[in-house]
Amino acid sequence: MKNNLSFEVFYLVLQIFGIFTISFILLHLVPGDPILIMLGESSTISDRVALRESLGLDQPLLQQLYHSLRGIFQGDFGVSIFSQQPVAQLITEAIKNTYVLAITSLMITLTFGLTAGFFAAKNQGQWLDKWISNSSLFFISIPHFFLGPLLILLFSIFLGWLPVSGMSGFNSIILPALTLALGLLAVTIKMTRNCMVDLMNSDVVRTARAKGLSEWSVMIHHVFRLVLIPIVTLLGMQFGSLLSGAVITETIFSWDGIGKLLVDSIQTRDYPITQACILLIATSYVCINFLTEILYQFIDPRMRHS
Amino acid sequence: MNKIALFFFAVWSFFVVVRLALNWDANEMIFYKILSDPSTDAWLGRDDYGRSILARLIDGLINSLTIVFIVTLVASSIGIIIGVVAGYFGGKIDQLISYFINLFMSFPGILLAIAFAAILSPGKLNLIIALSIGSWVSYARLARAQTLITKNCDYVKASKTMGSNDFWILKKHILPALQTPLLVEGTYSVAGLIIAEASLSFLGLGIQAPEASLGGMMRDSVRFLLVSPHYAIFVGASIMSLVYCINATGDFLHKYWNVEIIHDR
Secondary structure, eight states, X not given: OHHHHHHHHHHHHHHHHHHHHHHHHHHHHSSSOHHHHHHOTTOOHHHHHHHHHHHTTTSOHHHHHHHHHHHHHTTOOOBOTTTOSBHHHHHHHHHHHHHHHHHHHHHHXXXXXXHHHHHHHHTTTSHHHHHHHHHHHHHHHSOHHHHHHHHIIIIIXXXXXXXXXXXXXXXXXXXXXXXXXXXXXXXXXXXXXXXXXXXXXXXXXXXXXXXXXOHHHIIIIIIIHHHHHHHHHHHHHHHHHHXXXXXXXXXXXXXXXXXXXXXXXXXXXXXXXXXXXXXXXXXXXXHHHHHHHHHHHHHOTHHHHO | OOHHXXXXXXXXXXXXXXXXXXXXOTTOOOGGGTTOOOOSSSTTOBOTTSOXXXXXXXXXXXXXXXXXXXXXXXXXXXXXXXXXXXHHHOHHHHHHHHHHHHHXXXXXXXXXXXXXXXXXXXXXXHHHHHHHHHHHHHHHHHHHHHHHHHHTSHHHHHHHHTTOOHHHHIIIXXXXXXXXXXXXXXXXXXXXXXXXXXXXXXXXXXXXXXSOOHHHHHHHHHTTTTTOHHHHHHHHHHHHHHHHHHHHHHHXXXXXXXXXXXXXX
């Protein structure tokens, strides 16, 4: 496993480096002058030259790549063109908010997903099972940009229980977190249910029951542990959809996370922020995949030796 | 085929035909009817500029489907060529291509499309480029896996023994075998692309106003949830019904041809 792990860490670093280089090169190869786009057609030539120099865009491409790589290792992502604040500061603030949102929805997904899947499997074929399966099918197919407004309509406008948007207090996280969670929740329920149904008819469980273990013990020690393996893989794989969903959800609910920062920076043409956001989202996605792999080996001992 | 899907399909086709026959103007603004409820002259009500929501929905649908069609064409051609080359020739080329496939696979397509739409400036052409970059990989993977399977079939080996060259084998044996799995995969990916296109337009990175787009209408409608909730519900429900229709078509084709979709080999 040790060998395996060091190889995976190496591959992770390689991947992050690849993402950085590709996004850097693309950003510079795209037709159109970023300086012209940022300042507008009516800007004076001296302004353009000054901005080009201050961003270092007049240097050769390789040197620019080297400079920005060195800057990133020193925690320096440049300065926002629009607000003149350091990008690193803006981004740390935003990523914190996004992670609060993402982790809350993961928690919702895990608690309700495992519970509902468990009950659906227990009452297999009865009305509860059918009801859970059908409603989860609905939530799988509903896109974030429709679910968000629907939840606002129901809970904020008709019932008046929760705030429409913004970031004031605990109540305001509920709707965005639900918007992100419901789709993932539906997949989790479906998977938990199907896995448990398969497992309950398997030899493992029959043996455990034959040994005289209590039903509770069979569930916790045998069924539940085995169900966790596909669920962890699923959630790790779906983290990307959580991040891309966060871009839309944050925009709907004015949640000051990395997704909203990205969209805002695109609209104000704040290149340093856009680049940093893309890099950060991509990097955290790769890192989460890596952590999933590790967690997977932790839960499933068979994986360690393969 | 699924009855609900057929129903939605009929409704959509009916409105597209009506739209083309009566030549509705989706940009006609009637200011004293801003955000009005559904009525006889605008069956789904009017938006914040007094434009008919139904007319704009149909135009948005046509726009969205046009873009998705072009993207599917571009992405599948690129994906099939790359996948077949990797699968058929193998060796170093296959390793290199597989590395790139894995690199692209490690991101969800929509995130990639957002990133590219962010780097390129908003607009129809750039939208097509961004979506194509995000979606060629699934075709390449499928084409590669399918080619690997077909390549080792007895009839291909026989053809090779009889002296057929690579071009002949690709044309006569490999490509025909790719057809059905790729058509099924393509149908499912169209559903995903419609959502992706709507998401990008929702974020203001896709089709630009005043041109009608499903995502753009969704974004506008969210601003008027309090005044006219029916606007958001109609737009959202339309997108969902559309995606549902296409997924149901995919399921139907999948069953009808009885194909196996294999990604990994």
